[in-house]
Amino acid sequence: MHFAQRLQNVETSAIREIFKLLGTPGIISFAGGFPDAALFDVEGINAASQQALSQHAGQALQYGPTEGYMPLREQIASTLRAQGAAVQAQQLIVTTGSQQALDLLGKTMVSPGDKVLVEGPTFLATIQCFRLYGADVVSVPIDQDGVQVDVLEQQIKEHRPKLIYLIPTFGNPSGAMLTLERRKRILELAAQYKVLVVEDNPYGELYFDAPPPPTLLTLSEQVPGSRDYLAYCGSFSKVVSPGLRLGWMVAPDALLANAAMCKQFSDANSSMLTQVTASEYLASGRLPAALQRVQKVYAERARVMMRHLDECLGDALQYTAPQGGMFIWASLTGAGGGSRDAAAFVKRGVEKGVAAVPGAPFFATHVDHSTFRMSYASVPEDKIIEGVKRLAQAL
Template identity: 40%
Template sequence: MNYRFSTRLDTFSSSAVREILKLTQKKSIISFAGGLPAEEHFPVAAIGEAFDRVLAAGNKALQYGLTEGYLPLRESICKWMGRKGITVTPDDMLLTTGSQQAIDLLSRIYIDAGDVILVEKPTYLSALQVFRSYGATLVSVETDEDGMVLEDLESKLKQYRPKLVYVIPTFSNPTGQAWSLERRQGVLKLCRESDSLILEDDPYGELKFGDASVTYPSIFSLDQHPAGSCVVYTSTFSKTVAPALRTGWVMADPDIIRHMARAKQAADLHSSSLDQQTLYQLMEHFDLDGHIEFVRKEYEIRMRQMADQLKQQQWPGVTWNEPKGGMFFWLELPESVDTGELLKTAVDLGVAFVPGVSFFAEDNSPRNRMRMNFTHNDFEGTVAGMKRLSQAMETVLVK
């Protein structure tokens, strides 16, 4: 049998995350690679109780559900978003298999081959992979610690008239930084003027460190919405409750949601309604905000522990900024270092991270960056992993 695969096949060749997730299954490796939450914080008992409530409600809980997702959960999320100053209705919302699926479904209804998508420099690697699979041309916008550089964005909006601008403004993957209010407002204004849709990916917004009085309003909340909104917003329960329930949500103009729901119907009919019902019961009967506050504090402790470790190492020529939230440190190494090569040495020594090159849209991007997760390992794991990483660093860094 001679297989005749589609021309699209080559766009799926990058499988960094997949290989990373495989690595983390090996017990001998201490992984700073995947964006994994800390397992010991998962609210296992509460999820068990929530599930019992779902089944107690009767057999109908196990039947097919709506493509748009379990209505009571959409209503609960609306109420929850309302307390953050975002007014949406269940019709402005679609439940997805993680926010990854939201990125995919929006691409499916919005992107034709050859369309330009602007992204941050650097940005989430699996979003790049999705966009490439639809034949999009990816262009990076210069990004500093306050967010996208508005002059560069304005120039590229004019030059490319992109259909979509993909951003992670709050605790970026991979950099851990947060955009200033001025940049959020500026990007919104520029994109609206040029009819470029913004996809705001916000998996980490709840995981904020430092001064509690500092807030980062989502770009979606700054926009007129829901009707005619130029922002599509997606988030997930993966980082605040648990990834195994694979439940994300996307909010947008109801026209966009309606089209995404049709694409979802073709893709998988609907996501697990058992998981959605469990999350609904969890939101009703569990102090989710209290749990998130607990997780947030624990992650801030882990972030500071890794920051201390990084300071102690004194790796020559290696720089980084303290993350303002989220899950990652982003390190810059001397230009001579290829972190892809460093990873091979590191894995031999029993420690993993993600080479930075995967987070850039363009070929010939810097090869001397790396992303390190600080949420998954406990203190002992972090210390042991850093020791192994130091051994690997010694092979490439000049003292």
């Protein structure tokens, strides 16, 4: 078969390749970015699904509006307004996970050869998605405070990108949190250079001790003109359940209209059954308590992982201490003459019975081969301790 030429621009996921190695009994996996299924509010979601079918079966089992189930759109908009963002239901669409929002952005915004700026490192599927539509994706360096805005402005001037994609809050894979000062500066750059900034925020509610700074969407109220160049993507996957496959996108009117048109071609509408179920679940008022439980468990698991990384790997490793989210981003220092090849290190780790993800695929350009990602979210504390010990054996 003669496949589309665009497929030459993408590679299979490094995470998927790691998963192929996980069939060995007893292996401990820090590789996935999955929420812990044991923390799902099964009772609440079950009750919401029953309510959806008993009270709204005609809508839940039928086709629905491409833009999404209006009660759910209103609930999402209400939540965003409570965070300080001036959003109405008509200014967002419901998507089949936030991943579909990224795909719709690729379809509506990216032409072959267009430049797209992303954090280095960033969400692997974003790089793949935009490359599929022919983008030339360029990494902008980050530190523990998020993307380096001075370098970002230089790259905007050099590349004149079609869009900039960021995960400002507890990034995947970096775990970094963009500072308030940098958030405001990015909005100023968006307005000044008239370039679309995409804020992806799947992890913002998973904070440990204190809430993160306001989202770019919220702060855009303070930066004149920035809202015209801002798209915001959210998701229920990390805070309710990925099985619902529901996310949303807030965007300027013209972009939203084109995205809805492209979505109509893709899937007509996201599952009405899960949309009505999500709406009933939000109406039940159970989400805040469920979130608090997740925050507490993830925070403790992160602390356990960091403590044992310090004890077992010492100065052989540097990492960003997360303030929320699901990941620890680390790099091999080469201390004591050790290797800085993270891909080889991860491979040795699998041989020792523990899996992580090498960091190289998370960079569109300027690859750092010493890096790798670990997730503590779905691993019990005793397994985290044992897994870190196995990692130390792989040095």
